[in-house]
Amino acid sequence: MNNIKKFLHDNADFGYANFSKKTIFSKYPILGVRIPVLRKFAKELEPEYIELEQPTLSHEEILLYGFSASEIKDENEQLEYLKNLLPFFDNWATCDLVVGSMKSLCGEKSYKFFTHLVTSNNEYSIRVGIVGLMKFFIKSDKILEILQNIRKIQNNAYYVKMATAWFYAELCTVNFDFARTEIKNCQDLFIKNKAISKANESFRVTAQQKKLLNDLKTKSC
Numbered sequence: 001m002n003n004i005k006k007f008l009h010d011n012a013d014f015g016y017a018n019f020s021k022k023t024i025f026s027k028y029p030i031l032g033v034r035i036p037v038l039r040k041f042a043k044e045l046e047p048e049y050i051e052l053e054q055p056t057l058s059h060e061e062i063l064l065y066g067f068s069a070s071e072i073k074d075e076n077e078q079l080e081y082l083k084n085l086l087p088f089f090d091n092w093a094t095c096d097l098v099v100g101s102m103k104s105l106c107g108e109k110s111y112k113f114f115t116h117l118v119t120s121n122n123e124y125s126i127r128v129g130i131v132g133l134m135k136f137f138i139k140s141d142k143i144l145e146i147l148q149n150i151r152k153i154q155n156n157a158y159y160v161k162m163a164t165a166w167f168y169a170e171l172c173t174v175n176f177d178f179a180r181t182e183i184k185n186c187q188d189l190f191i192k193n194k195a196i197s198k199a200n201e202s203f204r205v206t207a208q209q210k211k212l213l214n215d216l217k218t219k220s221c
Contacts, residue, residue, distance in 0.1 A: 031059070042070075045068040063094060067097075070102045070104075089128060115146075127160055161191050164195075180212060192218060
């Protein structure tokens with residue numbers, strides 16, 4: 001534990017920490033250690049080396065726990081580590097960085113876990129569910145079921161809506177017809193327009209596809 005604290009202290013960047021705090025809002029202190037540095041250090045650690053239940057837990061220690069768990073190739077073990085970490089997710093960056101790094105979470109057990117999370121009442125648990133389904137199952141034969149479950153989400157929290165829009169934008173690069181139908185039928189104008197905006201930013205969506213999407217834009221009342 002002391003070695004981890006020392007490493008984080010030695011690699012902290014006050015300027016980068018202040019920059020990060022402009023977009024990452026967490027109750028845990030942000031020290032400003034850069035992500036590539038954390039990922040490299042995580043290769044030397046086991047998740048058990050990082051104590052989550054401590055009064056001085058930092059944003060970077062949460063990331064280190066997730067990044068070190070991502071080095072484990074067994075789905076069951078990796079999923080258990082994610083479950084341990086779930087109560088400590090309180091911002092979009094931690095959700096996206098950790099889930100995106102856990103590439104072993106692509107089996108049936110993980111699918112059921114992510115699907116269950118989208119029914120949660122917690123903003124960041126739902127986001128973990130959406131991001132997990134997007135990262136590992138968007139190209140699977142489960143896509144219709146996934147879309148049905150995403151449609152059922154009633155939570156109006158900002159980062160849930162942003163994750164949903166991101167999912168639809170990403171789906172545009174995988175199955176444009178499905179994505180366009182979902183966006184067209186989306187009753188939430190924020191999600192609809194944000195998904196179109198995100199798709200417009202993607203080089204994997206063609207100019208013709210972007211035109212079709214832009215035709216769906218709806219002005220708010």
